[in-house]
Amino acid sequence: MPIDGETNAKLEPALYVVATPIGNLADISERALDVLKRVDVVAAEDTRNTQSLLMQYGVKARLIAVHDHNETHAADGVVKLITEGKSVALVTDAGTPAISDPGARVVAAVHAASLKVVPIPGASAVVAAVSASGEGEGGFLFHGFLPTKTGDRKRALAALYPLGYPIVLYESPHRIVESMTDIAAVFGASREVVICREITKKFETIKRVLLADAVAWLESDSNQQRGEFVLVLTKPNQDAAIEAKTAEAATLERTLRILLAELPVKQAVAMAVQLTSEKKNTVYELALKIRDELSDV
Template sequence: MNQYYQTIISEKTLYIVPTPIGNYEDITKRALNTLEAVSLIAAEDTRNTKNLLKYFDINTNLCALHDHNEHKKTNKLIIKLQDGHSIALVSDAGTPLINDPGYYLVQRCYAVGIRVIPLPGACAAITALCASGISSNRFCYEGFLPVKTQLRKKKLLSLLEESRTIIFYESTHRLIESLKDIIEIMGHDRYIVLARELTKRWENIYGASAEKLLNWILEDDMRRRGEMVLIIQGNHKSSKNIIGVKALYTLALLQKELSLKTAITLVAKIYGIKKNILYQHTLDKIKDDK
C-alpha cells in the first residue's frame, strides 16, 4: 500500500498546521488543503491568519486562541470536536506550540480521546540551526530568555556547561542586553549566530564571537530589528575547564566585594578547587587582557 495519500479531513480531529515564518510560498500543499477543508481554524491572531487565508483564497471560519483565552476557549473547542467538527490550530507564524499557544488544547484532546494530527512545516528555530554552521546533531531549544536581568543571568548560568548547541528566540528590544549577559556569563569568545528575518526580504545570518557580534549589531540599528534567532555554540571545553567555569564566574562576582586572596579562598572551598589553579587562571587572564 502506498504510504502517501491525498489529504482527507477526518471528523473529530484536531490538526496542527504550520504556517510560513515569512515567505508565503513556504506553505505546503497539504497545509492549504487542510485549512480549506476543516470546519474551523483556531488562530493565535485572527488578523494575521486572515491575511494568509485571503492570499490563498481560503474562506474557512476563524476563532481566536491565544495565551489569554486558551483555557476558557479550549472547553468550547473540545465540545465542537466531540460533536464531529474538524479544527486546524495555527499560530502567527511557524509551527504551533513552539513558544505559542496550543499546549492545553492538545493535552485536553488526548484526555477526552480526540485524535491529534500534526503536519510538518516551517519552524524558525530549525531553519536558523540548519544555516548556522554550528553543529546540529545535538541541540537544545530554550525559547525566549527571561525579561528580567537577574533571571536571564540565572538561566544563562544554568546553561554554562551545556555541550549541545543552544537555540534562543530574542526580541529586538532585549537583544543588546541579552548579548551583554551572554558575554558576562559565557565569555566574550563564545561563537554565536544571529539569524534575523528568516525567509523575508531582509533576511540576514551572521556569526561571530559574542563580543564581535555585539559590536557588529551596535554599528547599525537595522541589525537588531525583526524576528530573531540566536544559535549559541555549546561548551566543548575539557571537564577540568568546565568545572572551573562556574567557579570563575563566582570568583568574578566575589572580587567586586572582596580582595583577590579572600575571593580565591572562598571559591576554592565552595568548589573544591586548588587555590593555585585559581591564581594561575587569574594571572593568565591578566596577561590576555593586556
C-alpha cells in the first residue's frame, strides 16, 4: 500500500528512514518498497549491496553513499537535497538504519536543519534477538559493538556490569570467541547469554547458555562462529546483583586503604578510580572517611 495513498505521486521532501531485511527477503514491508520506488535518492551504507538488494525487488534508484568515512559530508549533502525539495531514503546494509550505524549522524543533521524525518519501520536485529531471548519484559539496554581491543573491551564491559538490565551486544564472527571469553571473565560464569546467529537466514541459531559454557559451545562447531551475532546477556539475578555490589564496595574500600597508606588523598583517589571504574565522587567520599578513621587511630 502506498505511503500516502497515491501510487505515483512525488513524495514530500523528507528523510525516510527505511528498514530493509536482515536476511530473509520476504521481511520487507509494502510501505518500504513503495518509498524506495518513489524517493528521488537512496542514501546507502554500501551502494553495491543496496543496488543488489533493490534489484531483487525490481526497484531502480539513484544511490549515494553514506558510511563511516564520509558521514559528515554525506549528511550535509542529504540536508541540501531535502532543502532543494528532494525526498531521500536512508537505508543500511541490513535492518533498521541509524542504530549502531553511521546513518544516525545523517538523521541528526536533518533534525538540526529542522527538516522532516519519517521512520519506515521493519526488520531489526536488536528487536528480533530480544523477542527470541525471553528477556524483553522489563526493558533492556542496547550497547552495540564492543571495542576491538581486549583491554578496551573489558573496560567497556566493566562499565556495563553493574547495570540491572539485559544487555544487547553486536559482534562479528572473527571476534566472537575472544569477546565471549572477555564477557564471561567480567560478568561471571553463572550469568546466561542468548546467542543469536544469522537471524532470519538459513542457518539461524538461537542458543541460551551459561557464560561458563558459551566459549566451549562456540568452539565445539566452527560453523557456530560464522555469520553476524547478536548477544543478549540476561538480566542479573537479584541476589547475585546484591552480592556483586557488596563485593565491589569491599574491593573499593580495600583498594583505598592500601593506597592511602602510601599516597595523599588526591593521588589515592585518582588511582582508585582508574583501578575500579567507580565514580570519582564516590571514591573521594570514601577516601575522606577512611582518612579520618585512620587519623583517629
